[in-house]
Each structure stands twice: as C-alpha cells, then as structure tokens.
Amino acid sequence: xxxxxxxxxxxxxxxxxxxxMSLLTEQGVEHLTVTDITNRADVNRGTFYLHYKDVPDMxxxxxxxxxxxxxxxxxxxxxKQAMACADRNEPYPISVAIFEQFALHADFLKAMFGTxxxxxxxxxxxxxxxxxxxxxxxxxxxSDLAVPFDYLIAYMTSANFGMLMHWIESGMKxxxxxxxAFMTKIINFGPLVAFGLRELPSVSSSSKPH
Amino acid sequence: xxxxxxxxxxxxxxxxxxxxMSLLTEQGVEHLTVTDITNRADVNRGTFYLHYKDVPDMxxxxxxxxxxxxxxxxxxxxxKQAMACADRNEPYPISVAIFEQFALHADFLKAMFGTxxxxxxxxxxxxxxxxxxxxxxxxxxxSDLAVPFDYLIAYMTSANFGMLMHWIESGMKxxxxxxxAFMTKIINFGPLVAFGLRELPSVSSSSKPH
DNA sequence: ATCATTAATCAACATCGTGTTTATTATGGA
DNA sequence: TCCATAATAAACACGATGTTGATTAATGAT
Numbered sequence: 001x002x003x004x005x006x007x008x009x010x011x012x013x014x015x016x017x018x019x020x021m022s023l024l025t026e027q028g029v030e031h032l033t034v035t036d037i038t039n040r041a042d043v044n045r046g047t048f049y050l051h052y053k054d055v056p057d058m059x060x061x062x063x064x065x066x067x068x069x070x071x072x073x074x075x076x077x078x079x080k081q082a083m084a085c086a087d088r089n090e091p092y093p094i095s096v097a098i099f100e101q102f103a104l105h106a107d108f109l110k111a112m113f114g115t116x117x118x119x120x121x122x123x124x125x126x127x128x129x130x131x132x133x134x135x136x137x138x139x140x141x142x143s144d145l146a147v148p149f150d151y152l153i154a155y156m157t158s159a160n161f162g163m164l165m166h167w168i169e170s171g172m173k174x175x176x177x178x179x180x181a182f183m184t185k186i187i188n189f190g191p192l193v194a195f196g197l198r199e200l201p202s203v204s205s206s207s208k209p210h
Numbered sequence: 211x212x213x214x215x216x217x218x219x220x221x222x223x224x225x226x227x228x229x230x231m232s233l234l235t236e237q238g239v240e241h242l243t244v245t246d247i248t249n250r251a252d253v254n255r256g257t258f259y260l261h262y263k264d265v266p267d268m269x270x271x272x273x274x275x276x277x278x279x280x281x282x283x284x285x286x287x288x289x290k291q292a293m294a295c296a297d298r299n300e301p302y303p304i305s306v307a308i309f310e311q312f313a314l315h316a317d318f319l320k321a322m323f324g325t326x327x328x329x330x331x332x333x334x335x336x337x338x339x340x341x342x343x344x345x346x347x348x349x350x351x352x353s354d355l356a357v358p359f360d361y362l363i364a365y366m367t368s369a370n371f372g373m374l375m376h377w378i379e380s381g382m383k384x385x386x387x388x389x390x391a392f393m394t395k396i397i398n399f400g401p402l403v404a405f406g407l408r409e410l411p412s413v414s415s416s417s418k419p420h
Numbered sequence: 421a422t423c424a425t426t427a428a429t430c431a432a433c434a435t436c437g438t439g440t441t442t443a444t445t446a447t448g449g450a
Numbered sequence: 451t452c453c454a455t456a457a458t459a460a461a462c463a464c465g466a467t468g469t470t471g472a473t474t475a476a477t478g479a480t
Binding site (some may be wrong): 033082113114115116117118119122123126146147150151153155156157158159161162163164166167182185186 | 324325326327328329330331332333336356357360361364365366367368369371372373375376377380394396418
C-alpha cells in the first residue's frame with residue numbers, strides 16, 4: 001500500500017540511469033548534459049526534470065546510494081577482530097565484504113575516481129576511513145609521536161584509499177578476498193613488512209594497552 | 211631585443227590571473243566562466259580570447275607552470291642521499307626544497323586539491339611520485355613480495371601525497387624543513403616506526419644490496 | 421472494462437554563457 | 451611623431467538550460 005511505484009516512473013528512471021552510466025564511462029563526469037542523457041535514453045528532455053533537478057542532483061543521488069552501501073559495511077569493522085585475523089594469516093571477512101561492495105559498483109566508482117573524476121567524492125570516502133581509523137586508535141591512543149597524529153591519519157587513509165583506487169583502475173584483477181588480505185596485512189604490520197622488504201619487527205612497549 | 215613584452219599584454223594577463231585566483235579560492239575549479247573572470251578583472255570579455263582559448267586553456271597553462279616548478283625539484287631526489295640524511299636524523303635538503311616549492315603555490319594547489327578540485331591534476335602529481343619511487347626501487351629491486359609491486363607503488367605515492375595534501379589543507383602549520391623530516395623518516399622506516407608506534411626493526415637480509 | 425490519476429510527450433519561450441567578428445579607441449615602443 | 455598593436459564596445463549565431471501549457475498515453479484502483 002505505502003509502496004506505490006508507477007511502472008512508468010521506474011522505467012524512465014532506469015533508462016536515465018543506464019544512459020548516465022554509459023555516458024559516464026565514455027566521457028567521465030564532466031560535460032554531462034541533460035540533452036545528451038535524455039537523447040541516449042530516448043526520453044523527452046522535459047521528462048528529466050520530472051525526476052531530477054539537474055545533472056548534479058542526479059549524480060548526487062547515485063553517489064549517496066553507493067556511498068551508503070559501503071558505509072554500512074565499514075562501520076562494522078572491528079579492530080580486534082581484524083588483528084586476530086591478521087595473526088592467523090587469514091582475510092578479515094568484513095574487509096572482504098567491503099571490497100565486494102566496491103566491486104559491485106566498479107563502473108561507477110571507476111568513473112568517479114578516474115582522471116575526469118570527482119574529488120569531493122574521494123574526500124568523502126577518505127573522511128569515512130579517517131573516522132574509522134580514528135575510532136580504532138581510541139582503543140590504543142598513541143603518545144610520543146615522532147609525527148603529529150593528524151598526519152598519521154592522513155597517511156593511512158590516503159595509502160589505503162590509493163590501493164583501493166589502484167585496484168579499481170587496474171581492472172580488479174585481484175579477488176576481494178585477496179585485497180582484504182593485503183589490506184589486513186598492511187594495516188597491522190606496516191607496508192615494509194607487508195611488502196616483504198623487512199622482517200616483522202618485535203612489538204614495542206608503546207603499542208601495548210595500558 | 212628578442213624579449214619584447216608589451217606592458218598592456220602583461221598588465222591584462224596579470225589582471226586575469228588575479229581574478230582567476232580569487233574566483234578559484236572562492237568557488238573552486240568548477241563553474242569558472244569567462245564572463246566572471248573578465249568582470250572581476252575589469253577587462254573586456256573579448257580581450258580574454260586574445261590571451262587564452264578558453265577557461266580550461268588558461269588553467270592548463272598555470273597548472274603546467276606550477277607542475278614544472280615542482281617536477282624540476284623532484285627529479286633531483288637521490289635515494290642514497292635521502293637515506294644518509296635519515297640515518298643522521300637530519301632533513302634531506304632536496305625534500306625540503308620540494309615542500310618550499312609547494313608552499314610557494316599554496317593557494318593554487320589548495321584550490322586544485324580541495325573539495326571542488328581537479329582529480330586529473332592530482333593524478334599527474336601522483337604519477338610523478340610513482341615514476342620517482344620506481345626509479346628509487348631500481349637500485350634495490352624487491353623480490354618475493356607479499357603484495358604486488360604496483361600496489362606498493364600505489365600505497366607509497368598515495369600515502370605521501372595524502373600527507374602533502376593534509377599539510378596544505380590544514381594551513382601549512384609545519385615548516386618545509388619539518389615536513390621534509392617527516393617524509394624522510396616515513397619513507398625510510400615505515401609509518402609505524404616513524405609515528406613511534408613500534409621500535410625500529412632490525413634490517414632484514416632482503417633489503418640489503420647484493 | 422471503465423475512469424480518474426498520473427506520466428510522458430511536444431513545442432515554445434526567455435535566459436545565459438560561449439566564441440567570433442567588426443569597427444573604433446587608446447596605448448606602447450621606436 | 452607615428453606606426454603597430456592592444457583593448458574596447460557592440461552585435462551575432464549557437465547551444466544548453468530550466469520552465470510552461472497543451473496534448474496524448476499508460477497505469478492502478480474500483
């Protein structure tokens with residue numbers, strides 16, 4: 001009853017979505033016009049305005065949906081669980097689930113993070129990761145840093161996000177499970193150890209909970 | 211003789227530049243119109259086209275100049291020198307010079323890398339760093355990686371670039387010398403050691419030259 | 421199956437920014 | 451001074467926008 005969806009609305013909305021996606025993969029996020037979208041969707045131009053305010057509005061809605069689908073996974077991350085998985089040398093399931101969610105929206109994200117992409121969207125994902133890492137650190141607050149804490153956050157979010165982008169841009173040759181394993185290793189042991197350039201260092205006293 | 215610069219050309223070009231910069235810091239790189247720029251510069255709209263093809267062309271020229279000024283410093287980086295400085299616990303001069311060059315163009319870069327920024331420009335700088343790191347690695351080629359080499363590159367370029375962006379976005383509270391010190395530490399010892407979360411690990415055999 | 425409701429279409433409109441052109445004015449360098 | 455060139459002003463066609471009103475078509479409920 002409360003769910004009343006007119007087939008016509010759903011149909012044209014899907015046509016517009018498909019048209020947008022094909023244009024997005026072709027020419028990136030710039031120079032997207034209502035005229036182009038509606039022409040490709042074989043829909044009257046005026047009809048577009050029955051669904052969206054303008055092109056940025058349409059993009060915003062899709063961005064929100066994709067972001068939310070990933071955010072809902074990210075907030076389930078548990079630092080201790082991830083560490084336990086890393087010690088047992090197995091991928092952390094929630095981490096894998098996140099990569100699967102990314103794979104699901106690969107085309108869209110590839111366009112949004114590609115050369116002609118949307119920097120504000122990248123910032124949004126980085127902010128999500130930062131909040132998450134900050135949450136992790138609260139369990140084991142660092143002190144006596146050789147480099148300020150906010151730089152630690154910037155470093156880690158950018159590094160992880162960079163690997164994610166590289167995965168998407170290079171055609172997702174690794175499975176989500178593999179990527180999850182990479183990420184877990186690097187987060188817990190640092191890049192040099194994870195990449196096999198150094199042995200695992202002995203755990204220092206400063207990383208022990210009080 | 212060969213250097214013949216009409217004062218009028220130089221004057222209007224500077225007026226256009228100043229107008230562009232003030233608009234850039236106000237509203238980011240999007241929705242920059244010729245009309246807005248020439249209005250703010252108090253210059254006839256037609257005059258703009260005597261200097262630039264269109265707005266992207268004007269941006270491109272400035273982007274090229276700034277990029278080149280930084281690239282010319284980056285290519286002077288020497289891996290061994292940087293390591294030597296790190297061991298003596300002093301900032302690597304060329305690294306400091308790079309940060310000074312960034313500081314020189316802070317306003318422009320802040321706009322280009324901000325929320326409404328230009329992702330293609332960010333990619334360009336990351337590609338520069340990637341080429342540089344790749345060059346470094348050639349002296350000490352890694353083998354037996356737990357994670358593929360291209361992910362190592364993606365990780366490192368993104369991490370370093372992320373710190374750089376954070377420095378710019380947070381108002382450049384650290385001096386170029388301090389930032390150079392941060393960077394040198396992290397590149398050589400990894401983030402966990404650099405941030406003081408672990409002790410310096412013993413150097414493994416895999417990181418020794420043959 | 422009917423019918424009122426809602427969606428989609430079509431055509432027209434004013435608006436805005438673009439890039440170009442022409443004629444005119446002014447400024448600079450020699 | 452005087453020539454070359456830069457800047458101005460006004461006009462133009464073009465393309466995309468966002469809106470409107472009238473019309474046709476499809477849908478869901480009864």
